[in-house]
Amino acid sequence: MGVNLSEEHPLPFTSYKDAAEWINSLIPFGIRPGLDRIVAMMEYFGNPQRRLKFIHVAGTNGKGSSCAFLSSTLRECGYDVGMFTSPYITKFTNRFQFNGKDIPEDTLLSLANRISPVVREVAASELGSPTMFEVSTALAILYFAEVCYPDVIVWETGLGGRMDVTNLVTPIVSLITNVGMDHTDILGDSLEDIAREKAGIIKPGVPVVSCVSQPSAAAVLKETAAAKGSTLYLLGEQFDYERKPFSGGTQRIRFKGPFREIDIELSMLGEHQCTNASGTMMVLEVLRQYMAFVMEDEHVHAGFKQTFWAGRLEQVSEQPRIVLDGAHNPEGAAALVSSLPEAFSYRKLILMMGMLANKHHREYLEHILPIVDTLILTEPDIHKKMDADALYHLINEMRPHAAKPDLEVIVERDWKSALALLQSRTEREDLGVVTGTLYMISDVRATLLHHTDSEKGW
Known part of the structure; x- marks a missing residue:
């Protein structure tokens, strides 16, 4: 050529x-x-x-x-x-x-x-x-x-x-x-x-x-x-x-x-x-x-x-305590669920989640739902995003057998508003977690760490 x-x-x-x-x-x-x-x-x-x-x-x-x-x-x-x-x-x-x-x-x-x-x-x-x-x-x-x-x-x-x-x-x-x-x-x-x-x-x-x-x-x-x-x-x-x-x-x-x-x-x-x-x-x-x-x-x-990798059980905020983890499939969810109570002590777990549309959401949620007190569903800023309402309906279907009885589920499509909600809902003894697609982890991380020149993509 x-x-x-x-x-x-x-x-x-x-x-x-x-x-x-x-x-x-x-x-x-x-x-x-x-x-x-x-x-x-x-x-x-x-x-x-x-x-x-x-x-x-x-x-x-x-x-x-x-x-x-x-x-x-x-x-x-x-x-x-x-x-x-x-x-x-x-x-x-x-x-x-x-x-x-x-x-x-x-x-x-x-x-x-x-x-x-x-x-x-x-x-x-x-x-x-x-x-x-x-x-x-x-x-x-x-x-x-x-x-x-x-x-x-x-x-x-x-x-x-x-x-x-x-x-x-x-x-x-x-x-x-x-x-x-x-x-x-x-x-x-x-x-x-x-x-x-x-x-x-x-x-x-x-x-x-x-x-x-x-x-x-x-x-x-x-x-x-x-x-x-x-x-x-x-x-x-x-x-x-x-x-x-x-x-x-x-x-x-x-x-x-x-x-x-x-x-x-x-x-x-x-x-x-x-x-x-x-x-x-x-x-x-x-x-x-x-x-x-x-x-x-x-x-x-x-x-x-000294090895560090961003967005993997990474605590990015002290007050409120917020952890980022790019668990986006069932195996990642299982690892997150076993790691959180071991690495952090907390009263309530407030979790913000945004996913892509092409994932195994039911299997993912089977791991996540039993440990969450408040779940904030949002949408990553990308065309392949999973509809938050569709996730909400799936969770309601699974709720009787997979979730805590008093699980609170909130839908906030705008991820910035969802993040503000997570911050306001996470009290001193609680733990806030942002998880799901790395596209959203990237945006949230840049916001919380004030990386104004952050880019995003695959």
């Missing part, structure tokens, strides 16, 4: 804002599984991804936190680390990080101007227009391969695995955090189908780590790994962890791997983070044992303890 940067195609963008708006303008092209367009774009640039070392991370929940654990610990051990994740919480540049810092705006502008003519050419072909996520992935590869040169890149899938754009790369190790019922409209409506899509990131001879717990999903991973000649390290079989009593605002686990045992302290809250940390530690052990990565225990300890 040849692209002519002639006078007919002057540099289209003169500011970061222009470049980011152009990339996000591709969102209407949607999620289009398949690698043809990204392959075409990368071939034009000489396949720079082949020069890079990736840790590929897939899974239904825990991808972001696991990426954060990996990035923090590898940096603490002295490595230069790139990280590509989605969605972002504060700003579009959050997606592309080098050593914990966002891509500079002028660098993103420069790379967008390089990619733009290639996108035009692919769009004019039978392949059709690249999507926002495809262009973002191409930009990430160019950033890492030609600008900042990290030693290793923590590389998060966008959706699924097998047909996800990020599956263009061959990693040095893969991590599949877990498998749950999410994005069933695209990935399939059984655990086995979804596991098969996630297992698509397993490459021939490349070791893979997983914390998948369901026997049927684990069987799919075992079968795929065996067929690809890849060593599988599965939680509960090749490695495990023992959770220590919760104390002092942090939690501790004893990681038990095939090569050694080690104690780890976490600032991230919730038992699900113990599982995420355990999977991450197994990945690091593979790198240490087989790929000559040097990791001193003191640096490993520091890396895990």
Whole structure:
């Protein structure tokens, strides 16, 4: 594919804002599984991804936190680390990080101007227009391969695995955090189908780590790994962890791997983070044992303890006490329900919720409703939002068998008004929680932390 940067195609963008708006303008092209367009774009640039070392991370929940654990610990051990994740919480540049810092705006502008003519050419072909996520992935590869040169890149899938754009790369190790019922409209409506899509990131001879717990999903991973000649390290079989009593605002686990045992302290809250940390530690052990990565225990300890990931059981306000958690599917709801009473003491739980329309709301609510005293239903500021009245009707249908007898349910479509209501209703001994889609978590977080330059998107 040849692209002519002639006078007919002057540099289209003169500011970061222009470049980011152009990339996000591709969102209407949607999620289009398949690698043809990204392959075409990368071939034009000489396949720079082949020069890079990736840790590929897939899974239904825990991808972001696991990426954060990996990035923090590898940096603490002295490595230069790139990280590509989605969605972002504060700003579009959050997606592309080098050593914990966002891509500079002028660098993103420069790379967008390089990619733009290639996108035009692919769009004019039978392949059709690249999507926002495809262009973002191409930009990430160019950033890492030609600008900042990290030693290793923590590389998060966008959706699924097998047909996800990020599956263009061959990693040095893969991590599949877990498998749950999410994005069933695209990935399939059984655990086995979804596991098969996630297992698509397993490459021939490349070791893979997983914390998948369901026997049927684990069987799919075992079968795929065996067929690809890849060593599988599965939680509960090749490695495990023992959770220590919760104390002092942090939690501790004893990681038990095939090569050694080690104690780890976490600032991230919730038992699900113990599982995420355990999977991450197994990945690091593979790198240490087989790929000559040097990791001193003191640096490993520091890396895990200082890991932070926005919007995951994150307390953002003291008076009233408000916690943000981007639980948006049944597995996330289960983790939230088990974590809240352990991490916080409270009299009443006032919960504000805004969801997307394509989620398993009934299963989600079966976890959430039994612990909530006041539920404020709202709508995220995005076209794919779930109608708050429809959620209200579903809750009324479930109320007799799933909710507290005196549960109060309030519908406030405007999320800003809903947030004000949450703040006014959460008294000193109570806990206010905002949960649901990360689109809304992003808006609420920016408001409460006064981030006036916050952006939002997938």
